[in-house]
Amino acid sequence: MIEYNFGSLKDAGSVAALHADNWRKYYRGALSDYYLDQEVISERQSYWIKRLKEAHSGECLITAYQGNELAGFVYSFSDYDEHGSYLDNLHVHESSHGYGIGRNLMSKSAQWLLDQGSNRPYYLWVLESNDGAIEFYNKMKGEKCDIQLHTMPDGSKCKCVRYVWENIGLLIGYDEKQII
Numbered sequence: 720m721i722e723y724n725f726g727s728l729k730d731a732g733s734v735a736a737l738h739a740d741n742w743r744k745y746y747r748g749a750l751s752d753y754y755l756d757q758e759v760i761s762e763r764q765s766y767w768i769k770r771l772k773e774a775h776s777g778e779c780l781i782t783a784y785q786g787n788e789l790a791g792f793v794y795s796f797s798d799y800d801e802h803g804s805y806l807d808n809l810h811v812h813e814s815s816h817g818y819g820i821g822r823n824l825m826s827k828s829a830q831w832l833l834d835q836g837s838n839r840p841y842y843l844w845v846l847e848s849n850d851g852a853i854e855f856y857n858k859m860k861g862e863k864c865d866i867q868l869h870t871m872p873d874g875s876k877c878k879c880v881r882y883v884w885e886n887i888g889l890l891i892g893y894d895e896k897q898i899i
Contacts, residue, residue: 721790721820723827726780728771733789734780735763741810746871749848754873762872770794779831783811783820790815793824795841797832803840804832804887821855829890841887844869847878856882860889 726734739759747755754762771780777798783791791811799805806828811821829841845852847866861882869879884890 720785721818721823722784723823724782724784726771726782726792728768730780730782730789730792731767731771732764734771734782734792735767736760737789737792737810737812738767738808739763740812744813745849745851746846749846749877750871750875751873754875758873766872777835779828781824781827781831783815783824785815788812791820791824793828795828795832797835797837798839802842802881802883804837804842806841806843809843822859825859825890826892829884829887832887833891838887840883840885841890842881842883844879844881847880853880860884 739762742750742759742763743755750759774780777796779795779797781793781795782789789812792808793806793810794808796805796807806825809821809824811824832841842864843856843861844867845856847853861884864881864883866878866880868876871877
């Protein structure tokens with residue numbers, strides 16, 4: 720059984736490990752091999768510890784655990800900028816793909832946004848080369864809006880696609896069990 724909860728600093732190590740693992744699997748060829756093989760774990764650890772220590776009320780980490788193992792997480796910002804609310808990270812462990820965890824995490828983060836009083840569009844950026852994620856966001860009925868060049872933590876320049884959900888209410892309701 721998957722248990723969804725609001726995350727905190729205590730989750731930083733697990734979140735960083737899953738983030739780094741997914742980047743190693745899905746960003747190979749986009750980010751440098753040196754970064755992925757030598758630096759990504761320590762860089763993501765520092766990144767998540769700092770982010771979660773400095774988090775404020777407009778930010779939300781939602782975790783999905785199966786037993787003691789992190790199966791996935793989502794990190795969102797309410798009313799982030801002129802585009803709306805921002806889904807900065809959505810990661811699901813490779814062994815947990817196909818069980819609805821990504822959909823449920825998006826649903827729960829959209830519900831959190833509505834609970835914060837946000838009714839603005841919800842958007843994210845995804846590497847243009849990340850075919851699996853793009854397929855998922857298309858299934859989630861995200862609208863492809865534009866493509867921009869982004870500088871990644873290792874200095875690589877990557878084309879990223881912005882997906883938007885104008886009505887975040889449409890993302891809610893994938894999981895009938897309200898655990899949060």
